[in-house]
Amino acid sequence: MIWFLIVLAGLFLAAGTALAYVVGSLGVFMFWLTDNARYLAILPQRIFSQIDVFALMAMVLFILTGEIMNRAGVTNKLVQFSMSMVGRFKGGLGHVNILTSVFFAGVSGSAVADAAALTNTLVPAMRKQGYTNRYACAVTAASAIIGPIIPPSIILIFYGALMQVSIGGLFAAGIVPGLVLAAALLIANSIFAHRHNHPGGKSESLPPFLKSLRQALPALTLPVIILGGIVFGIVTPTEAAALAVVAALAAGAFYGGVNADVFFKSLARTAMLSGSIFIVISAAACAAWIGSLEQWPQRIATLVTESGLEGIPFLLLVNAIFLVAGMFMDVPMALALLVPLFGPVCIAQGVDPIHLGIMLCLNLTMGLSTPPLGGCLIIVSAISGENYWKLAQAILPFMLVEVGVLLLITLVPDISLYLPKILGF
Numbered sequence: 001m002i003w004f005l006i007v008l009a010g011l012f013l014a015a016g017t018a019l020a021y022v023v024g025s026l027g028v029f030m031f032w033l034t035d036n037a038r039y040l041a042i043l044p045q046r047i048f049s050q051i052d053v054f055a056l057m058a059m060v061l062f063i064l065t066g067e068i069m070n071r072a073g074v075t076n077k078l079v080q081f082s083m084s085m086v087g088r089f090k091g092g093l094g095h096v097n098i099l100t101s102v103f104f105a106g107v108s109g110s111a112v113a114d115a116a117a118l119t120n121t122l123v124p125a126m127r128k129q130g131y132t133n134r135y136a137c138a139v140t141a142a143s144a145i146i147g148p149i150i151p152p153s154i155i156l157i158f159y160g161a162l163m164q165v166s167i168g169g170l171f172a173a174g175i176v177p178g179l180v181l182a183a184a185l186l187i188a189n190s191i192f193a194h195r196h197n198h199p200g201g202k203s204e205s206l207p208p209f210l211k212s213l214r215q216a217l218p219a220l221t222l223p224v225i226i227l228g229g230i231v232f233g234i235v236t237p238t239e240a241a242a243l244a245v246v247a248a249l250a251a252g253a254f255y256g257g258v259n260a261d262v263f264f265k266s267l268a269r270t271a272m273l274s275g276s277i278f279i280v281i282s283a284a285a286c287a288a289w290i291g292s293l294e295q296w297p298q299r300i301a302t303l304v305t306e307s308g309l310e311g312i313p314f315l316l317l318v319n320a321i322f323l324v325a326g327m328f329m330d331v332p333m334a335l336a337l338l339v340p341l342f343g344p345v346c347i348a349q350g351v352d353p354i355h356l357g358i359m360l361c362l363n364l365t366m367g368l369s370t371p372p373l374g375g376c377l378i379i380v381s382a383i384s385g386e387n388y389w390k391l392a393q394a395i396l397p398f399m400l401v402e403v404g405v406l407l408l409i410t411l412v413p414d415i416s417l418y419l420p421k422i423l424g425f
Contacts, residue, residue, distance in 0.1 A: 020276075020333065024283030030290045039293065043286060050285040051278055058167065059157045060274045061241030065222070065248045066113050067266035072252030074219045078103045079121060081216035084209040086186075091193025093126045094139050098185045101143040103220065105150035105178060111368050115144035115376040119383040130199045134394045135192070137386045141369045141376045142398035143185055148331075148365045149358070150178035152226050152244065155331055155365065157237065158277075159357045162339050166354070167237040168230040169425030173354045173416045175227075177362065180415060181405045188401045218251035277332050284336030291341065310349055315359070315410055318342050322360055323403075326367020327374075334364050351413075354425065358416040359409055366402055369395055 009022045031037050078100050086095035097118060104114050118140050126136035148155045151171035160167045192198065226244050229235040235243065252258030309317060321342070325334045339360065346356050368376040371392040381388040409415050 018279075020279045020283040023333065023337070024286050027283065027286035027290055030287075034290065034294055036290065036293050039289070043289070046289050047282045047285045050281055056157070056161055058237040058241040059154050059161075059277070060270065061238065061245055062152045062154055062157070063273050064266060064270040065152075065241065065244040067269050068245070068248040068252055068258070068262070069219065069222070070113055070117055071262045071266060072248070072257035073255045074251065074257075076121060077212075077216040077219055077255065080207045080212040081220075084207045084212040087207075089190070089193075091189050091198040093122065093129055093131065094135075094189040094193060094198065095186055097122050097126070097136075097139050098143040098146075098182055098189060101146045102150060102178070102182045103216075105147040111144040111147040111365055112375050112379055114147040115141055115368075115379045116383065118144070119380045123380075123384050133384060133386055134390060135196075135198075137380045137384045137391050138394040138398060139185075139189060141374075141380045141391070142395055142402065143182075144376045144380075145362075145365050145369055145402060146178055146182055146185075149174045149181060149362055151175065151223070152241070153361070155335070155361045156357060158332055158335055159339065159361055162335060163343055163353055163357065165357060166425055168233075168423075169354045169420045170357050171227060171230055171237075172419040172423050172425055173358050174361075175419055176415055177358055177405075177409050180408070181362070181402065184401050184405050185398065188398060192397070218254045222247050222251065280330060280332045281336055284333060287337060288340050312411065314349060315346070315351065318346060319359070319363055319406065319410060322363040323366065326364040327370050329367070330375075331361075331364045331367070334367075335360070352417060354420055355413040355416045359406070362406055362409065366399065366406070369402075370399060 009026050012022050028040065028043075031040050031043075079096060082096040082099040082103065083092070086092060086099055089095055100118060100122070101114055104117065119137070123133070123136045123140055127133050147153075151174050153171070153174055156170040156174060157167055159165065160170050222244060225247050226240045229240045229243065230237055249258055249263075252262070322334070322338060325338060329337075343353070343356065343360075347353055368374050371377065371389070374392070377388060377391055377395070380386070381391050
């Protein structure tokens, strides 16, 4: 009967049913099949306890911050500033694309928002300068992965709420891995630029550095406000998120892109995205509870113990599981389902929960740029008109670079833990 439900769930997913509904329904049926139906009476209370987490308020406010900044014209200012810094190098606009993702990461914290904004602005500019549409789309989708790693990060807040880990510590831990990932992509773009003779070089016409810096400064102050307030203990993550909304409105007013229509559209979009995330949390809470009643985490721990996998080999296995999951599942759903299963086992083996959070969040975020359900690939393909599967093929070299960075972060925990240790987390 259980296998029948799994096959039925697969058919519903293939038909386009939302994953949250499938997982929630499957979880409810599992209560009946495992003779735990008596617990369904308090399932609403269990779901509410998973949603009633103070840290999740920060997630909603950071989504609103990103929406306001996306609609206020901040992307163009960041592009101009990036161009003044790296536009003179071979493959300049590819470098600009990646560097803009770094700056944009400190504003939105969303890979999909990053991909959508840069596809609208940079992909046409790259095509006009002589890049192929496919390469411009590939570098855009690949660099968007930086967004959720460099704080503020919606995914890291979600992980912190699930595992009761310091949000400030996670934010501090994401800075160096995010910059390492950006550096690796810049090197890859440079290699491709010389190999395929991409445009760019010293003859390129560049915007003045000081002028572009002055115009981009309001946007660049947002990460300072957020990180500085949290890391130095001035504000909580939720308070920092509220300050970020105010700062986003101020920056948008500076650029002349904020009005009542922009604000209400941002609120509506935030409500929609937040609602979808809370539905995912609710469905995952149902499945996670039946999992705890049936002692699935303990069974996984027993299997790990009996297999003899410990330390690095076990972490590599967990990475492989999360990589595959990221290809088929939404990031919040994968986090909500898999982290409660594997997180305690990893921590019991001595893995630092902050290091684990950076590793798993980078891992799952990479799924946004991998087929068959990569959200960033879908967004970039839809906006640019590039064939989805040809884009998936073009992004493969960048994904191999990102897998290499993931392995580096997994094998060298100090890359993630250096800043948190210095800052007292």
